[in-house]
Amino acid sequence: MDFLLFAILLTTSLVLCLYWISKKAHSFFENLGVPHLRPKFILGDVTSVILLRKSLTNLSLEIYKQLEPHKFGGAYAFLKPVLFIRDPELLRNIFTQDFAHFNDRGLDIDMEVEPLSHNLLTMKANDEWKFLRTKLATIFTPAKLKMTFPLIIKCGEKLTQVLDRIPPDESFDIKDFSMRYTIDVIGNCVFGLDINSLENPKSEFRLMGSNVMKFRFATLVRSLQMKLPSFLMRLLNMTFVDLRTQNYFRDLLQKTVEYRQQNNIIRDDFLDLLIALKNTTPVKESHNTDDPEKSLDGANINEPKTDTKFTDQSLIAQSFLFFVAGFETSSTALCYAFLELSLNPDIQDKVRQEVISVLSTNGGQITYDALKQMTYLDLVILETLRKYPPVGSITRKSTQDYKIPNTDIITPKDTFTVIPVYGIHSDEKYYPNAQQFQPERFTEEEKSKRPYFAYLPFGAGPRHCIGSSFAKMTIKIALVHAFRDLSFQVSPQMKFPVEFNKNFGFLTPSRGVLLAKNEPRKF
Numbered sequence: 001m002d003f004l005l006f007a008i009l010l011t012t013s014l015v016l017c018l019y020w021i022s023k024k025a026h027s028f029f030e031n032l033g034v035p036h037l038r039p040k041f042i043l044g045d046v047t048s049v050i051l052l053r054k055s056l057t058n059l060s061l062e063i064y065k066q067l068e069p070h071k072f073g074g075a076y077a078f079l080k081p082v083l084f085i086r087d088p089e090l091l092r093n094i095f096t097q098d099f100a101h102f103n104d105r106g107l108d109i110d111m112e113v114e115p116l117s118h119n120l121l122t123m124k125a126n127d128e129w130k131f132l133r134t135k136l137a138t139i140f141t142p143a144k145l146k147m148t149f150p151l152i153i154k155c156g157e158k159l160t161q162v163l164d165r166i167p168p169d170e171s172f173d174i175k176d177f178s179m180r181y182t183i184d185v186i187g188n189c190v191f192g193l194d195i196n197s198l199e200n201p202k203s204e205f206r207l208m209g210s211n212v213m214k215f216r217f218a219t220l221v222r223s224l225q226m227k228l229p230s231f232l233m234r235l236l237n238m239t240f241v242d243l244r245t246q247n248y249f250r251d252l253l254q255k256t257v258e259y260r261q262q263n264n265i266i267r268d269d270f271l272d273l274l275i276a277l278k279n280t281t282p283v284k285e286s287h288n289t290d291d292p293e294k295s296l297d298g299a300n301i302n303e304p305k306t307d308t309k310f311t312d313q314s315l316i317a318q319s320f321l322f323f324v325a326g327f328e329t330s331s332t333a334l335c336y337a338f339l340e341l342s343l344n345p346d347i348q349d350k351v352r353q354e355v356i357s358v359l360s361t362n363g364g365q366i367t368y369d370a371l372k373q374m375t376y377l378d379l380v381i382l383e384t385l386r387k388y389p390p391v392g393s394i395t396r397k398s399t400q401d402y403k404i405p406n407t408d409i410i411t412p413k414d415t416f417t418v419i420p421v422y423g424i425h426s427d428e429k430y431y432p433n434a435q436q437f438q439p440e441r442f443t444e445e446e447k448s449k450r451p452y453f454a455y456l457p458f459g460a461g462p463r464h465c466i467g468s469s470f471a472k473m474t475i476k477i478a479l480v481h482a483f484r485d486l487s488f489q490v491s492p493q494m495k496f497p498v499e500f501n502k503n504f505g506f507l508t509p510s511r512g513v514l515l516a517k518n519e520p521r522k523f
């Protein structure tokens with residue numbers, strides 16, 4: 001009896017204790033006067049994600065909608081407060097003027113456990129980041145991108161060949177082909193390897209590459225900002241990318257770099273450029289881009305102070321990052337471009353007409369300059385990235401207390417902040433009939449009608465995506481090759497709506513995206 005009483009008392013105290021902890025944590029936004037959702041006991045607002053009923057992307061969209069009409073608002077990932085910024089003008093501050101407060105992505109990585117993750121994406125914006133960002137920006141200039149162009153063209157040709165071989169009216173998964181094409185491009189341009197997974201889908205590189213985004217509960221939990229002590233993380237393999245996959249790519253890169261250096265091999269790819277960067281003393285490059293919203297100078301940040309050495313370890317970590325950051329995002333965008341063009345035959349015809357017309361004035365050659373003349377195709381890519389931004393949410397963590405402009409609210413240092421890109425891109429205020437695919441939204445005239453920060457597929461400000469031009473070029477080359485010769489429609493077996501990956505806040509489709517070929521229409 002005494003034991004029973006003790007057990008009841010203990011359980012009641014535990015429940016009361018948890019209730020108190022939950023209540024206290026969940027009063028964060030209430031105390032600040034920030035509009036917020038109604039969190040559930042302990043779980044906050046993420047129950048549906050934990051129960052795998054919803055993807056993180058769809059949750060973020062739902063929160064974005066529920067916080068209407070507020071410019072910002074709060075939600076909770078378990079006990080952790082998450083500030084959502086909804087207003088494009090406020091985003092201007094976050095991304096640029098007040099960059100000093102929001103230069104950290106808040107991706108807490110334990111470098112002891114995941115040394116390959118010590119990269120540009122995960123670093124705090126300290127001097128080391130500035131040094132690396134300045135250095136790496138030099139390998140994404142138009143002149144350097146032109147160097148990789150022939151390598152990508154080869155992958156584009158291969159893509160058309162394998163698509164051409166598919167029998168008419170047979171359903172195929174364009175997500176799979178998009179991934180194989182992108183992995184070949186990255187294998188070639190970043191790792192210096194001719195992977196050819198388009199012909200050989202079972203190549204080890206491809207299979208290991210697919211692991212990066214494979215569903216893992218550990219990744220989901222990490223994406224919800226939960227972190228454990230290093231020894232437990234190692235024990236439970238609680239890393240963003242599983243350790244076996246990380247080790248595979250580390251070893252591969254290490255061997256390739258050593259081989260190239262010993263044999264003086266030049267291949268005109270990113271790896272060459274990275275090796276050259278490593279071998280030269282730091283040079284001061286201009287931070288200016290042609291876009292004032294993206295320049296490092298425009299955001300009150302100083303020149304890097306250190307001459308941090310670009311080491312072998314750093315070279316490998318950045319190459320691995322290019323793979324992780326570029327593979328899933330670019331292949332996702334490519335796959336949705338195929339889907340939308342297949343759903344919209346008139347737009348597909350217009351693309352094909354443009355491709356054929358530009359190529360006819362270029363002797364049939366797909367050159368860098370010919371690609372630049374295909375301006376309608378650019379609009380198609382921009383609209384694809386609007387409707388399906390591969391990175392559905394961008395994160396920031398405030399590095400100082402922050403007074404939200406035009407309010408008396410001060411959010412404390414370390415407040416985790418989400419920019420709900422997918423929500424903003426789906427908002428009818430900025431994009432009427434947002435569910436319709438309309439490339440014309442991106443003519444200069446239409447663009448000038450909406451706020452600049454209502455379009456964020458590559459983020460903005462000094463930490464915007466460094467690989468955006470490379471990604472757009474990769475996608476464009478694939479589309480030019482495919483739509484010049486072939487025509488596509490959606491397979492009757494395709495299931496709508498498209499469901500998203502539940503792992504990260506990415507819009508990667510969780511099922512196949514099924515298309516079939518048809519006869520190109522005559523014009």
Ligand code: HEM
Nearest residue numbers: 120121322325326329330391458459460463464465467471
């Ligand atoms: C369609 C394809 C891609 C999309 C949609 C995309 C999107 C993004 C987004 C949203 C960010 C965060 C921006 C911010 O926080 O403001 C980012 C950062 C980054 N991306 Fe991409 N990305 C793509 C392709 C690539 C490629 C191909 C590479 C490299 C080869 C790359 C390398 C990076 C790096 C290094 C960062 C971190 C930059 C920094 O913190 O300084 N991305 N990307």
